[in-house]
Amino acid sequence: MAAQSKNAASVFPPPLVAGNHTFTSVTETVCGVVEKKPNVNWLLALMLSASIMAVLGGSVAYLFWEGTGIWGLNNPVGWGWAIVNFVFWVGIGHAGTLISAILFLFRQKWRTAINRFAEAMTIFAVICALVFPGIHVGRVWAAYWMLPLPNQMGMWPNFRSPLLWDVFAVSTYFTVSLIFWYVGLIPDLATLRDRAKGKIGYWAYGLFAVGWRGAASHWNNYERAYLLFAGLATPLVLSVHTIVSFDFAVSIIPGWHTTIFPPYFVAGAIFSGFAMVCTLAVPCRKLFGLEDFMTVRHIENMNKVILLTGTLVGYAYSTEFFIAWYSGSVYEGFAFVNRAFGPFAWAYWIMISCNVITPQFFWSKKIRTSMAWTFVMSIFVNIGMWFERFVIVATLHRDYTPSAWGYYTPTIFDISTFIGSFGLFFFLFILFLKFLPAIAIAEIKAVMPQADPHWEGYHKHEESTHG
Amino acid sequence: MAKSKIWGAVAQFENPAELVHGVEAIRGAGYTNIEAYSPFPIHGMEKVLGLSGSKVPWITLFGGLCGFSLGTWLQWWTGAVDYPVVIGGKPLFAIESSVPIMFELTVLLSAFGTLAGMMILNGLPRPHHPLDGYAPFRRVTDDKFFISIESDDPKFDALAAQAALEQAGGTNVALVEA
Numbered sequence: 001m002a003a004q005s006k007n008a009a010s011v012f013p014p015p016l017v018a019g020n021h022t023f024t025s026v027t028e029t030v031c032g033v034v035e036k037k038p039n040v041n042w043l044l045a046l047m048l049s050a051s052i053m054a055v056l057g058g059s060v061a062y063l064f065w066e067g068t069g070i071w072g073l074n075n076p077v078g079w080g081w082a083i084v085n086f087v088f089w090v091g092i093g094h095a096g097t098l099i100s101a102i103l104f105l106f107r108q109k110w111r112t113a114i115n116r117f118a119e120a121m122t123i124f125a126v127i128c129a130l131v132f133p134g135i136h137v138g139r140v141w142a143a144y145w146m147l148p149l150p151n152q153m154g155m156w157p158n159f160r161s162p163l164l165w166d167v168f169a170v171s172t173y174f175t176v177s178l179i180f181w182y183v184g185l186i187p188d189l190a191t192l193r194d195r196a197k198g199k200i201g202y203w204a205y206g207l208f209a210v211g212w213r214g215a216a217s218h219w220n221n222y223e224r225a226y227l228l229f230a231g232l233a234t235p236l237v238l239s240v241h242t243i244v245s246f247d248f249a250v251s252i253i254p255g256w257h258t259t260i261f262p263p264y265f266v267a268g269a270i271f272s273g274f275a276m277v278c279t280l281a282v283p284c285r286k287l288f289g290l291e292d293f294m295t296v297r298h299i300e301n302m303n304k305v306i307l308l309t310g311t312l313v314g315y316a317y318s319t320e321f322f323i324a325w326y327s328g329s330v331y332e333g334f335a336f337v338n339r340a341f342g343p344f345a346w347a348y349w350i351m352i353s354c355n356v357i358t359p360q361f362f363w364s365k366k367i368r369t370s371m372a373w374t375f376v377m378s379i380f381v382n383i384g385m386w387f388e389r390f391v392i393v394a395t396l397h398r399d400y401t402p403s404a405w406g407y408y409t410p411t412i413f414d415i416s417t418f419i420g421s422f423g424l425f426f427f428l429f430i431l432f433l434k435f436l437p438a439i440a441i442a443e444i445k446a447v448m449p450q451a452d453p454h455w456e457g458y459h460k461h462e463e464s465t466h467g
Numbered sequence: 468m469a470k471s472k473i474w475g476a477v478a479q480f481e482n483p484a485e486l487v488h489g490v491e492a493i494r495g496a497g498y499t500n501i502e503a504y505s506p507f508p509i510h511g512m513e514k515v516l517g518l519s520g521s522k523v524p525w526i527t528l529f530g531g532l533c534g535f536s537l538g539t540w541l542q543w544w545t546g547a548v549d550y551p552v553v554i555g556g557k558p559l560f561a562i563e564s565s566v567p568i569m570f571e572l573t574v575l576l577s578a579f580g581t582l583a584g585m586m587i588l589n590g591l592p593r594p595h596h597p598l599d600g601y602a603p604f605r606r607v608t609d610d611k612f613f614i615s616i617e618s619d620d621p622k623f624d625a626l627a628a629q630a631a632l633e634q635a636g637g638t639n640v641a642l643v644e645a
Contacts, residue, residue, distance in 0.1 A: 027609045160564045179582050187507070193608075443507070
């Protein structure tokens with residue numbers, strides 16, 4: 001008997017919404033989180049993240065006062081933690097778009113429970129990412145030179161530089177992600193507006209709900225627009241990390257000038273992003289009682305993506321090594337041997353153990369369905385992916401002539417700026433959890449069995465009334 | 468207040484199956500200016516209501532073409548016409564190095580077009596709507612479903628429309644003032 005039910009479970013995937021939910025109970029559960037008075041733990045978490053964010057503010061203020069000399073940058077290593085952190089945060093953002101756009105196009109209905117959450121993570125991660133190129137320019141008052149704005153010098157940005165492509169790619173990515181997220185929120189904002197008890201809530205949610213009232217003709221345009229956004233965001237997200245990788249790959253530096261960079265960066269971005277979704281989802285589903293919507297199946301599916309992309313990343317590491325040898329280029333070969341056995345070997349092996357070995361644990365069903373394991377593994381992946389970018393940037397420390405070689409050590413301000421960016425990220429995320437529905441209410445209702453007009457429950461009811 | 472104008476008749480339904488049957492019944496009775504409301508999109512509703520395909524994709528395409536042209540023109544004009552500077556021996560304008568920004572601006576303006584298209588075609592933002600005065604309608608974003616027949620329907624008659632809605636299985640039938 002037990003064996004039979006186990007078999008049945010493996011043939012039919014468990015339902016997308018667990019528990020015995022009705023449309024109203026979905027509304028109640030998700031809106032309840034928003035409408036309840038904030039509890040002490042939430043306030044403490046908000047204050048803690050605000051204090052860490054203050055560290056970012058202080059570090060940036062001192063940077064503006066004193067200049068980039070406060071960082072550990074030096075002559076061979078002209079790019080330091082600022083670009084490492086930038087690529088790290090942009091990469092994390094990619095999982096949100098993958099979940100909201102690519103899984104939507106593939107009709108993966110399980111995405112509905114986590115897409116709102118993951119898209120919010122995307123937006124906040126990209127905000128953190130945008131801080132770094134914004135502040136690392138040295139002369140911050142000239143940061144607007146990155147944009148093609150008419151100015152008194154009559155000059156324009158250099159459109160032939162990958163760094164400018166990056167400005168366009170990341171700002172487009174941020175704008176489109178924000179629009180996509182907002183359009184997804186409109187029906188749920190209308191739900192909050194219609195449930196609002198106070199005047200402020202009614203006006204605030206009502207303003208952003210733009211008068212949505214669920215008309216069928218509106219849903220018709222809305223669903224088409226949503227599909228188009230998914231279709232636009234899919235090539236966009238792949239292009240963003242491709243262009244980020246061009247920052248490195250287009251320059252003629254051993255260890256950077258490789259054609260594998262775009263696909264390898266994209267795989268790494270998805271890998272790190274899914275890990276971050278797990279890091280956030282595992283505690284949140286528990287704290288806010290959302291286990292019926294973010295089920296074990298969701299976490300398991302994400303762990304499968306982590307396993308796949310982690311293996312791809314591991315494959316890319318070995319390909320890089322092989323090509324470095326096969327190319328016959330001494331500088332290229334040296335760059336890789338130096339990565340693995342040179343002064344930064346410690347960073348290289350942290351990267352390999354976190355990114356290549358950690359995800360392999362997810363071959364075991366027991367581990368990938370365990371919340372504790374998932375959380376720990378996701379932290380390891382986050383660490384490993386930060387080190388991957390560090391390893392790439394630190395390649396600069398030994399290039400062509402040994403007389404120009406050096407070493408790179410971060411200063412306290414590199415570290416405080418990076419840690420502070422987590423404060424910014426969590427501050428925004430904690431506010432989001434309290435003021436906006438963390439789960440797409442309308443989308444969840446649409447994947448429940450009752451949403452189908454031909455659901456057997458209605459059929460039975462009809463027969464009994466007519467008969 | 469002087470004689471107020473009637474906007475239409477409205478009724479409440481309990482689930483998607485009732486809503487679909489209700490729309491079929493009312494369309495069967497010969498009404499054309501009708502609308503269904505639901506907390507989530509109902510699969511197949513556009514066919515039952517006889518809606519034509521959405522025109523949003525055309526506005527998206529228009530946005531995309533604008534973005535592509537802007538991206539191409541911006542890079543060519545700034546780099547090769549307005550202030551030509553040779554950098555690293557590269558050509559002043561080349562398709563290859565211009566592709567990333569052409570692509571990004573195409574996507575960006577397509578997204579603006581999609582958002583604007585969805586909003587304009589739906590007549591949003593709309594701060595006030597006659598149905599806001601109809602109390603049961605507050606649950607349209609929760610778990611209730613509604614059908615309205617608007618008064619500019621050629622067949623509209625206040626009493627007959629209400630009777631038709633009731634016959635189609637609607638409850639809380641009411642007339643709504645404009």
